[in-house]
Amino acid sequence: MLRFAHIEFLWGLAAVPLLAALFYAVSSWKKKAVARLGDRKVVDLIIPEVSFSRPWIKFILFAVAYAMLVVGIADPRMGSKLEEVKQKSADLMILLDVSNSMLAKDIAPSRLENAKRSIAQLIDNLHNDRIGIIVFAGEAYVQLPVTTDYSAAKLFLNTITTDMVPTQGTAIGAAIDLGMRSFDFKNGTGKAMIVITDGENHEDDAVAAAKSAADKDVMINVIGIGSLEGAPVPVYENGKETGFHTDSLGKPVVSKLNEEMGKEVAIAGKGAYVRATNANSGMGIVMDQIARVQRKTVDSRNYKDYEDRFQFFLGLAFLLLIVEFFISNRKSLRLSNVRLFEVKSPTPAAGTGPTQNRINTGKSR
Template sequence: MLRFEHIEFLWGLALVPVLIILFFRVSRWKKKARARLGDPDVIKQIMPEVSFSKPWLKFVIFTLAYTMLVIGLANPQIGSKMEEVKRKGADLMILLDVSNSMLAQDLAPDRLENAKRAIAQLIDNLHDDRIGMIVFAGQAYVQLPITSDYSAARLFLNTINTGMVPTQGTAIGEAIAMGMRSFDFKDGMSKAMIVMTDGENHEDDAVAAAAASREKDVAIHVIGLGSAEGAPVPLYKNGKVAGFHTDSAGHTVVSKLNEDMCRQIAAAGGGAYVRATNGNSGLNIVMDEIGKMQRKEYGSKSFKDFEDRFQVFLTIAFFLILIEFFIYNRKNRRLSRLKLFEVKKP
């Protein structure tokens, strides 16, 4: 496996095409300037020791040296050993509500972004546990299968928005059932789900789904997003609020947290219920409960050692710079006297 320890240095390679363009422009300017002085053959006789090809050779060598230097500073590394690393963890599935009501701004900046920030903090604090994500509104979809790749989890989290599920609603029961299908119960690892929702527009039997999961020792924890007073659901146009959702009578719809439903789901699933606030997402309390779960060892392959290879590229860069330094723009007098291909006139 190849990786770069300081990948940000590779941005220096963007300077290479700029150098090439500048060199070509300067070369054309010099050529035009010489053409204004007179006939090219006459100019060569006037300046017999000046080489017009060596600047090109020097530039090519300099560009190669610069490229090797940038790659060396980025420090390419090669993974030398792949071994089975034993980890001890549990499986955690996040069920995130992405219905339009999650755009209500009774939590800053809105309910969905508040939840995503909390999940990002959760991922940062995970070590050996595996994580997956399911998004739901009127239907549920697996956004990220169970994985120990936290970088992938952050990437998928950033793509979540309310437009990714076309059917509106809050199908919590379907999301819980999909979470159960996503688990591999043969591995014997402890499992739990965290439902993050406002519980509004509830349309299936989420309590029964939570009770069924508890029978298989999968705890369902619920984090309520929103407030009892509620807030209107904004309509966006070109990234800006263009109004609010209204009902059939033209009244502004106020979305409120269905706290009773959230408590019932958590109780049926044998988990904890916490209401999120602007100052506390509630995930710390839920993670304390998850921390009590029994962890089981599982294996995952990883590269144990990475060997640095910057020395090779820096050495090449040094010798190229040294060669470029000793190439003069003037012709070598001894070599210029050798006219191997000149035909003598009789």
């Protein structure tokens, strides 16, 4: 079966009849111009090197080469064999803190934006693993169910803001419980979670939720994002920063990373804890930990492997262009004088011509 990887390039073949029509018009104009000079035999004596057939030969070679080039660029492929592809995967759920404290800028450009960038890099490095996203603050919501559609995952990731969850807080336990309910435990694949949070305003018993998940062979990893010194939490109105959140005394609220809580959750979940910095998101260390999760074959399909054939068409186009280049538009006068099949009349021998006959006849008299 023949198929093209870039079939849209075949529209370039539409230029072939247009070029042929244009060349025919120009060739006809040249013939008429030469005909106006006089009789064809006289003109051939005046301009013997002019050829009307060679330009056509050159054009045909060029047109065929162009067509082969277009087909080659479209990348024709031929089916050749069947391969069995087995995909081994694990289920990964990202739990992202979207509380207002994630707007603090001790991690540039902000804690939330830095976390979203590291998740995007994680998605780019995934292959067969399935991924889901849960956002949480005082409550938890499924932003993206577990899927292998990485494009959709990045699209949903870009829409995440702190306005998505109206209730403020950091309900890590609720997010873990929601993640457990979102997993499909019947498929038998390994499962893990990555909690990205600053740990501020802890609402529930996250350690107990992590331990319960670990008892069901779900690894809980935590990336603490923020600094121990903390930073004020900005306030935004219409996309512009207008100030900072303040306490009852009117002083700016400083949000600090609750690192102890993150470590306790990771230990209870039998996972790893990493603190993110401006230089290192910590995602690499966590993924090394998740690599230990058991992966199971969840899909086995037969795919037809297509072999590229573009090289044959490009090679033929290149060869035709070389031949076209070495064909001149004008006749070769040297070759024109070579007549391999012309029969020449014999030259009379000395003393056998009519004059000699007359002389002999005279003597006989």
